[in-house]
Amino acid sequence: MERWFSRITMFWMLFLGEVQSQDWTKCSTGCTCDGNKMSVTCNGLKNVPNDIQKDAKKLDLKYNSLSKLSPTAFHGMKELTYLGLEGNKLQALPAGVFDQLVELDRVQLGGNQLKFLPSGIFDKLTKLTYLTLSTNQLRSVPQGVFDSLSSLSTISLEANDWDCASCDILYLSQWIRVNSEKVKYYASGRYQPDPDGVTCQGTMESVNKITKENTFQAGCPTTTQQMATSPASTxxxxxxxxxxxxxxxxxxxxxxxxxxxxxxxxxxxxxxxxxxxxxxxxxxxxxxxxxxxxxxxx
Structure with a gap:
């Protein structure tokens, strides 16, 4: 009986190994797969393929023509450590799109057209060390959006449309002041700290200099127009x-x-x-x- 059980176990191990091998030889259209490095690189895509290997550790989708992502685009890819989405046409990220990527170490989102980030978009990425959000169209970020990134060491935020006239900028301003050594700019082949390089739209004022005390006299939200009259004088x-x-x-x-x-x-x-x-x-x-x-x- 034990010999029979051993044969069945060996058969399933060989079968599963063959399936895995077949999975890596059948790469998605427009993509190149490397089974040794467990990496997938795609070019010329308008949508994320739904047959990308679930056990991939690296997924490079940089400089494609992706304009949107499905909420389930990366579901099941629990071993992924690198996700490159830089240089696409993304205007929004669906809520929960990264929730299953619990091993993710690096995410590149720079060079898109992102106008906002959903609340909690990075909450599950506790192992993330590297995040790029530069060169988008972000005006603010949700309260607490970076608070779960306990392993983060590098983030790029420059070249966005940060709206320093809005009370919504106060979370980002304070976060940059507290985490100034993590806010970096890529130059001369490496990332170096530059917290002052994250500037308000239309000015050279650094976002980290904006505070409730020196910006919003009456507190947030500010009133754009207020009329007051009295009998003594108009x-x-x-x-x-x-x-x-x-x-x-x-x-x-x-x-x-x-x-x-x-x-x-x-x-x-x-x-x-x-x-x-x-x-x-x-x-x-x-x-x-x-x-x-x-x-x-x-």
Missing amino acids: TTTETMTVREKQTKPRMKIFQEELFSKASIFFCQVIFTQHVSLVVIHILAEIPLLHIVCVVRKP
């Missing part, structure tokens, strides 16, 4: 967000409908030190980037 108050920083110095015209055309006043915004009012009296010294101008009828 007052127009307009609050401008940090977008005003993008052109400096800037001239702003304020007009209250009760004023005559000859009574229009100008308020010049100075960004180099503190905000003050020109022509009219100085209302108050306001923290940089949050501007309040009050115009009163003379």
Whole structure:
């Protein structure tokens, strides 16, 4: 009985080994497979093939024409350690697309058209050490999106559309300050720390310099326009967000409908030190980037 059981076991081992060999010889269309390195490299694709070897350790899909991913595109690939998606046309990532890639060590997502990241997109990637998100169209990232990346040592975030006028930027700003040694830029053949190189859209201001205290005077969210009147005087108050920083110095015209055309006043915004009012009296010294101008009828 034992001999019979041993023969059956040996037969299944040989059969499974043959299946694995056959799997690696039958490579997906447009792809090259290396069974020794357990790697798959694909070119000229518009979609991720559904017959890629599930035991692959390296999947190189860089510089294809992928515009979207199926939520199950990488399901079952639990041994994958490298995933290259750089240089495609991805505008979004489906929630959970990486959840089964628990062994993943490196992910390249740079050079796409990503406009946002789903919450929890990297939560299962606790072994990830390397992540590129540079050269996309990201304006912010979800609260806590990087918090599960306990093994991360390198991340690239530059050349995005970081919206520093939005309260949503505050998580990223703080995360970069705390993890400055991990935020790197590729130059001269290697990655080197450059946390200040992650800059706000339209300016050279570093994202890590944006804080609630020096940016959002009234706290988040900011109010873009606020009107206030009192019996003693007719007052127009307009609050401008940090977008005003993008052109400096800037001239702003304020007009209250009760004023005559000859009574229009100008308020010049100075960004180099503190905000003050020109022509009219100085209302108050306001923290940089949050501007309040009050115009009163003379």
